[in-house]
Amino acid sequence: MELGVLADKIIEGSRRSLGKGITLIESRKPEHSKDASALLDLLLPHTGNSIRVGITGVPGVGKSTFIEAFGKYLTSIGHRVAVLAVDPSSQITGGSILGDKTRMEELSRDENAFIRPSPAGDTLGGVARRTRETMLLCEAAGYDVIIVETVGVGQSEIAVASMVDFFMLLQLATAGDELQGIKKGVMELADAIVINKADIDWQKAELSKQQYLNALHILRPKSRNWTVPVYPVSSLENRGIEDIWGMLQEFKGVMEESGEFDEKRKSQAVDWMWSLLMDDLKGMFMANKNVQGIFESVQEAVAKGITTPGAASKRLLDAFRKGW
Structure with missing residues (x-):
């Protein structure tokens, strides 16, 4: 279903369309992420x-x-x-x-x-x-x-x-x-x-x-x-x-x-942004091929006490930056 049509049906109160919209929002497939954001933008004024x-x-x-x-x-x-x-x-x-x-x-x-x-x-x-x-x-x-x-x-x-x-x-x-x-x-x-x-x-x-x-x-x-x-x-x-x-x-x-009601919602929206940003950054970091190549060995080295967590973090970040 085209996003504009889906948004209109949700606004009209269609339970089936609402369910479809939520399924799109909850999907972890990368190709659905853009559509989910677009749907939210259409619905935000409502x-x-x-x-x-x-x-x-x-x-x-x-x-x-x-x-x-x-x-x-x-x-x-x-x-x-x-x-x-x-x-x-x-x-x-x-x-x-x-x-x-x-x-x-x-x-x-x-x-x-x-x-x-x-x-x-x-x-x-x-x-x-x-x-x-x-x-x-x-x-x-x-x-x-x-x-x-x-x-x-x-x-x-x-x-x-x-x-x-x-x-x-x-x-x-x-x-x-x-x-x-x-x-x-x-x-x-x-x-x-x-x-x-x-x-x-x-x-x-x-x-x-x-x-x-x-x-x-x-x-x-x-x-x-x-x-x-x-x-x-x-x-x-x-x-x-x-x-x-x-x-x-x-x-x-x-x-x-x-005024506390509105202030709380504004603060929650900013916290929400940071939460999603950190989540997305972690996903981007873990999907990096350079990081994937060494992640398990670095994690094992930390677990065995061969290297410090700080040194391991720096090594992983250096590997991530190489892809820039």
């Missing part, structure tokens, strides 16, 4: 009109159940929701589970929702390399709420937090010393903490809410304009889901009024 929400939490916290309940609520009040679920990939086969459409069965059948599981591949933190571009395509297709679900491991939380407007941490009700087991780094990234599965014990969830609030007081505030709230919810009973949307609307209003 992007930016959404709120981008990152959601993380340990396995078992009920991320998919929460996202389905939240997504169904949003579509019921007239919003269009895109869920970009980044799955862990096998380090051996490179495959991924891609089971989110099964876990969000009802939402996946909703005509106002779009679910796109993407293999995480070998990128840092398990975040799909093209997730940012995929968000832009979804915005161009008219989706005004973009949800990015992290794999919940390693550095993926940091990577997702750097590409969204709002970062939500899902937790289970805990008590006392159990709070000490929470990673401080993840807590510091959060714009809100949602205690899921509160229906198991609402009293314990309320107690846990106060403990989380106390813990947040000793952390440095992420924003001068926003105090991190804590909400107990039950995704199964649809209790508290409406409050989460109200909180997100309040957040966006406060941040837009202060």
Whole structure:
């Protein structure tokens, strides 16, 4: 399909065309890279009109159940929701589970929702390399709420937090010393903490809410304009889901009024540029024939202690420059 036609169909809201566009964006074939950039250029004027929400939490916290309940609520009040679920990939086969459409069965059948599981591949933190571009395509297709679900491991939380407007941490009700087991780094990234599965014990969830609030007081505030709230919810009973949307609307209003919303997006766009540049430079470096000729032997020399990492780096760079 010609790129102009594909772009027009995406803007018209064609789910099939959106899927084709995302497949083009995610392709690692060099011949597709130019077309992907051209498609993004065509769609860029139609992007930016959404709120981008990152959601993380340990396995078992009920991320998919929460996202389905939240997504169904949003579509019921007239919003269009895109869920970009980044799955862990096998380090051996490179495959991924891609089971989110099964876990969000009802939402996946909703005509106002779009679910796109993407293999995480070998990128840092398990975040799909093209997730940012995929968000832009979804915005161009008219989706005004973009949800990015992290794999919940390693550095993926940091990577997702750097590409969204709002970062939500899902937790289970805990008590006392159990709070000490929470990673401080993840807590510091959060714009809100949602205690899921509160229906198991609402009293314990309320107690846990106060403990989380106390813990947040000793952390440095992420924003001068926003105090991190804590909400107990039950995704199964649809209790508290409406409050989460109200909180997100309040957040966006406060941040837009202060100017922090736009400043954050500008900063993220520049960081994104540098991330892609470094990724492309690494690919160019590794594809260089002079580098390929000595890379394995140099790497082995470093591993065996025959040469220093610094000397090895200089040798590889010298080999790369010879091709100029």
